[in-house]
Amino acid sequence: MPESEVEQEVQRIGRALHTALPGRSRNPVKAFDARAMELASRDAQLRAALFRLVDVTPACSSLDDLAAHLGAYLEEVGERPPPIEAALRAAHNAAGRRALGLAAAGGVRHMAHRFIVGESPEAALRTLRGLWDDGAASSVDLLGEATVTREEADRYAQRCHEALEALAEAMGEWPAQPPLEADSAGALPRVNLSVKVSALTPLMRPEAPDVGREDAAQRMRPLLRRARDLEAHLHIDMESLDALETTMELVFELLDEEEFSDGPSAGVVLQAYLRDSPAQLDRLLEWARASGRRPPLTVRLVKGAYWDHEVVEARQHGWTPPVFEVKAESDRNFEELTARLLDARPLIRVAIASHNLRSVAHAVAVNRASGADDCDLELQILRGLGDELQQALAHNGLRVRAYCPVGDLVAGMAYLVRRLLENTSNDSFLGEQQRGTPIEELLVAP
Amino acid sequence: MSDFSNEPVLELRRAPVRESLQEALRELDSRLPLEVPVLVGGDRGAVEGLESTDPGTPSRLVARAGRAGEAQAQAAVEAAARGFGEWSARPAAERADVLRGAAGRLRERRLELAALMVRECAKPWPEADADVCEAIDFLEYYARAAPLLETGPDLLQVPGERNTMRHAPRGVVAVISPWNFPMAIACGMTAAGLAAGNAVVLKPAEQSPACALALVEALRAAGVPPDALCMLPGFGDAGAALVRHPGVHVIAFTGSGAVGLDILRAAAETPEGQGHVKRVVAEMGGKNCVIVDADADLDEVVPALVGSAFGFAGQKCSAASRVMVHEAAQDALLRRLGGAVEVLEVGQAERFATDVPPVIEQEAQERVHGYARDAEAGGRLVARPERVPDDGWFCAPIVCADLDRDAAVLREEVFGPLLTVESVPSMEAACDAVDALPFALTGGLFTRNPGTVQAVAARLPVGNLYVNRGITGAMVGRQPFGGNRRSGIGAKAGGPGYLLQFTEPRVVTENTMRHGLVVG
Numbered sequence: 002m003p004e005s006e007v008e009q010e011v012q013r014i015g016r017a018l019h020t021a022l023p024g025r026s027r028n029p030v031k032a033f034d035a036r037a038m039e040l041a042s043r044d045a046q047l048r049a050a051l052f053r054l055v056d057v058t059p060a061c062s063s064l065d066d067l068a069a070h071l072g073a074y075l076e077e078v079g080e081r082p083p084p085i086e087a088a089l090r091a092a093h094n095a096a097g098r099r100a101l102g103l104a105a106a107g108g109v110r111h112m113a114h115r116f117i118v119g120e121s122p123e124a125a126l127r128t129l130r131g132l133w134d135d136g137a138a139s140s141v142d143l144l145g146e147a148t149v150t151r152e153e154a155d156r157y158a159q160r161c162h163e164a165l166e167a168l169a170e171a172m173g174e175w176p177a178q179p180p181l182e183a184d185s186a187g188a189l190p191r192v193n194l195s196v197k198v199s200a201l202t203p204l205m206r207p208e209a210p211d212v213g214r215e216d217a218a219q220r221m222r223p224l225l226r227r228a229r230d231l232e233a234h235l236h237i238d239m240e241s242l243d244a245l246e247t248t249m250e251l252v253f254e255l256l257d258e259e260e261f262s263d264g265p266s267a268g269v270v271l272q273a274y275l276r277d278s279p280a281q282l283d284r285l286l287e288w289a290r291a292s293g294r295r296p297p298l299t300v301r302l303v304k305g306a307y308w309d310h311e312v313v314e315a316r317q318h319g320w321t322p323p324v325f326e327v328k329a330e331s332d333r334n335f336e337e338l339t340a341r342l343l344d345a346r347p348l349i350r351v352a353i354a355s356h357n358l359r360s361v362a363h364a365v366a367v368n369r370a371s372g373a374d375d376c377d378l379e380l381q382i383l384r385g386l387g388d389e390l391q392q393a394l395a396h397n398g399l400r401v402r403a404y405c406p407v408g409d410l411v412a413g414m415a416y417l418v419r420r421l422l423e424n425t426s427n428d429s430f431l432g433e434q435q436r437g438t439p440i441e442e443l444l445v446a447p
Numbered sequence: 448m449s450d451f452s453n454e455p456v457l458e459l460r461r462a463p464v465r466e467s468l469q470e471a472l473r474e475l476d477s478r479l480p481l482e483v484p485v486l487v488g489g490d491r492g493a494v495e496g497l498e499s500t501d502p503g504t505p506s507r508l509v510a511r512a513g514r515a516g517e518a519q520a521q522a523a524v525e526a527a528a529r530g531f532g533e534w535s536a537r538p539a540a541e542r543a544d545v546l547r548g549a550a551g552r553l554r555e556r557r558l559e560l561a562a563l564m565v566r567e568c569a570k571p572w573p574e575a576d577a578d579v580c581e582a583i584d585f586l587e588y589y590a591r592a593a594p595l596l597e598t599g600p601d602l603l604q605v606p607g608e609r610n611t612m613r614h615a616p617r618g619v620v621a622v623i624s625p626w627n628f629p630m631a632i633a634c635g636m637t638a639a640g641l642a643a644g645n646a647v648v649l650k651p652a653e654q655s656p657a658c659a660l661a662l663v664e665a666l667r668a669a670g671v672p673p674d675a676l677c678m679l680p681g682f683g684d685a686g687a688a689l690v691r692h693p694g695v696h697v698i699a700f701t702g703s704g705a706v707g708l709d710i711l712r713a714a715a716e717t718p719e720g721q722g723h724v725k726r727v728v729a730e731m732g733g734k735n736c737v738i739v740d741a742d743a744d745l746d747e748v749v750p751a752l753v754g755s756a757f758g759f760a761g762q763k764c765s766a767a768s769r770v771m772v773h774e775a776a777q778d779a780l781l782r783r784l785g786g787a788v789e790v791l792e793v794g795q796a797e798r799f800a801t802d803v804p805p806v807i808e809q810e811a812q813e814r815v816h817g818y819a820r821d822a823e824a825g826g827r828l829v830a831r832p833e834r835v836p837d838d839g840w841f842c843a844p845i846v847c848a849d850l851d852r853d854a855a856v857l858r859e860e861v862f863g864p865l866l867t868v869e870s871v872p873s874m875e876a877a878c879d880a881v882d883a884l885p886f887a888l889t890g891g892l893f894t895r896n897p898g899t900v901q902a903v904a905a906r907l908p909v910g911n912l913y914v915n916r917g918i919t920g921a922m923v924g925r926q927p928f929g930g931n932r933r934s935g936i937g938a939k940a941g942g943p944g945y946l947l948q949f950t951e952p953r954v955v956t957e958n959t960m961r962h963g964l965v966v967g
Contacts, residue, residue, distance in 0.1 A: 150785075
């Protein structure tokens with residue numbers, strides 16, 4: 002199909018998805034979040050205050066303590082809108098602080114519930130089942146504090162084992178959902194767990210990737226066995242660039258081991274904001290070609306969630322940032338990688354994880370142009386951010402999976418802050434969409 | 448100083464960068480031992496009397512050096528007095544160009560120089576690389592500051608009178624430098640002396656003569672006249688002779704408190720024939736405390752503490768040695784910190800996987816072991832990894848808690864991989880404890896309450912307070928560095944005002960009125 006026709010398809014699909022987006026939710030909880038985030042994305046200082054509040058909430062010993070922190074953050078906001086001014090006045094006496102602490106704790110909890118589906122896999126099952134019935138599969142991500150000790154690495158591995166067991170037991174009982182259960186390459190596991198290598202070892206050392214790889218391998222191997230035996234999918238998440246070498250080497254090494262040649266189904270992540278990502282894809286495909294594994298490796302393409310971290314770290318060290326600094330470059334790279342990934346099938350399976358309507362429509366169009374069936378392209382969204390897109394995708398008969406974090410508030414804060422950062426960034430697609438940017442602009446080629 | 452930026456450290460997370468460093472080390476090894484002569488003017492002295500060895504493999508000879516004594520110190524000061532005339536006569540801009548040229552030469556050799564620090568001082572790669580970068584930064588920073596000394600600050604002017612002030616060099620600067628930042632600190636003090644127009648006699652630590660030679664070579668090759676920069680490899684006697692010499696005007700010292708105070712006493716002498724009072728710039732020890740509030744994020748506290756206390760085996764004057772944690776967070780912190788220290792890799796500096804390298808020499812190993820025994824006997828051992836190589840001056844990193852308030856290990860500088868943890872009922876109590884120490888070099892604070900940051904920062908006497916991050920790794924121009932109280936006297940290195948210590952101010956007031964006419 003000529004390029005211009007693909008582009009027409011992109012526009013057509015994009016509009017169809019846009020039309021299928023449900024209206025702004027009337028759910029009061031979501032309305033509260035939306036208000037807070039709208040305020041935050043307008044004012045950098047308010048945004049900072051909101052993030053610091055979310056970040057400190059689980060560490061506060063009492064409502065009074067929480068209110069004192071909130072008061073101190075708001076003091077630093079230059080021009081305070083009336084509701085903020087009122088909050089600040091409340092922080093001056095004990096009764097006011099209690100009320101303010103209650104409101105703040107409630108607000109943060111609401112926000113956390115939007116992004117985090119439950120404190121444990123068992124608690125998350127109701128939501129996961131709801132997604133399944135709505136035509137969306139899931140990938141569970143266990144949130145946790147940073148791993149700095151062996152015991153913490155062991156505990157995380159243990160939680161992963163328990164999650165696999167719990168999910169396999171419950172999901173085995175679920176009714177069939179044929180569009181979510183197979184593609185041309187074969188059956189798709191219902192149980193899908195995302196794991197982080199940095200949580201599996203206290204020895205992540207960017208300048209010595211071998212150390213972390215060897216240590217994490219000892220905990221990853223039993224997990225792969227468990228996933229294989231339960232016929233579950235294990236997806237190895239990508240984190241900041243400091244962890245990339247360790248993560249890729251670990252995956253290649255373990256999946257090449259004899260005992261994993263027939264399973265489990267496994268996946269990795271490619272971050273399109275990295276300037277080196279085309280070369281990383283070369284390496285991935287080279288490995289996949291050389292490997293004799295039966296289940297194809299799933300590659301999840303994402304933009305990347307550590308943009309601010311990578312840029313700040315590079316600036317502090319005087320390095321060239323490893324990420325594209327202009328959003329359009331990143332978006333363009335995303336589309337180029339999408340095309341290359343789809344072209345590499347059936348060697349790999351492809352999952353496109355984006356809330357950018359244009360990127361998603363592009364992937365669907367390129368997939369169809371290649372003559373492949375819709376079921377051979379997986380689309381992924383983040384729970385709490387892409388819920389509306391998820392509904393639109395399912396409504397259009399596309400195969401969608403929601404990434405669902407599970408964990409308590411303490412463990413979830415770092416995740417929550419990253420998501421909020423993403424949602425309130427001026428560059429974010431969702432932000433543009435919320436501001437009412439016309440569909441023509443949302444769908445323009447990068 | 449608007450165009451100054453720090454020399455970027457190497458991106459060690461990239462495999463080809465690491466390979467280039469290993470290659471530089473192999474190349475260096477093929478040339479060992481290096482030869483380090485006494486350098487007085489154009490003369491190259493003998494290379495016997497002093498040897499430096501690899502702390503991780505003491506049988507490996509890194510450098511054969513000359514051993515300067517009183518006679519060489521005498522000759523070096525005389526040469527420097529001659530060199531001072533020529534060097535100080537050059538315009539500041541020209542001196543600045545020479546320093547920039549030296550920075551360029553260090554830049555060209557940076558891989559080799561990092562490798563040299565790995566060998567001679569067992570300084571691990573990230574720290575060794577940062578050391579070279581800091582040396583480059585000092586040269587570039589002081590080169591930019593030097594021309595400002597000639598114009599001086601603006602003074603009040605009234606009709607018929609012209610007032611000017613400039614900062615003239617003082618004469619001969621004696622630099623006594625330590626082994627723990629074998630390039631950076633030697634370079635900072637030397638470059639400051641030279642930038643201001645003085646001649647310098649450098650007496651480097653006996654443990655790291657080869658690193659110092661690389662610095663002197665770079666400066667001389669860039670155009671510092673040999674007389675204006677002499678080097679005296681040797682032991683304490685050479686340094687003692689140098690600081691007592693009546694021809695020395697400024698003594699720039701970084702090292703232990705005992706030696707620093709001895710230098711201050713010696714410098715106060717004004718023997719017959721010495722027409723000036725010596726000035727001393729001294730950076731001495733520390734007992735650096737990190738305060739952790741109940742609301743701190745332990746995910747960040749633990750790695751920051753581990754890095755600050757055990758990086759380079761704790762052998763930085765800025766290293767963390769005492770943690771004061773709010774009682775509400777103590778159990779969790781001890782559990783996580785202990786676990787993080789248990790997995791530390793003790794090994795050779797050349798391995799990228801090494802977290803804790805050996806200490807500099809046997810005497811240091813014995814000292815650290817002594818403090819570790821005391822801490823263990825007087826308190827509770829929280830963590831100590833078992834696997835430690837036999838050969839080399841290795842010390843297991845150790846964390847102890849519940850020590851008696853009066854324990855020596857809570858007051859004295861250990862200068863090794865030992866960290867103590869004590870709980871405090873409040874931030875005020877933590878501040879009181881820090882305030883009670885005679886040292887005031889660096890300090891740390893972890894809290895997520897901006898009010899606490901303000902209150903603690905207002906109370907702590909330390910020269911450099913780091914909030915919500917590790918407490919080592921001061922950068923030139925970003926964290927001017929230096930201690931207060933018994934930790935040091937003088938302006939902060941790598942900051943505004945540092946060069947002034949190497950100068951004397953001269954004010955000229957000219958009457959510009961003649962017969963009622965203002966002529967100037």
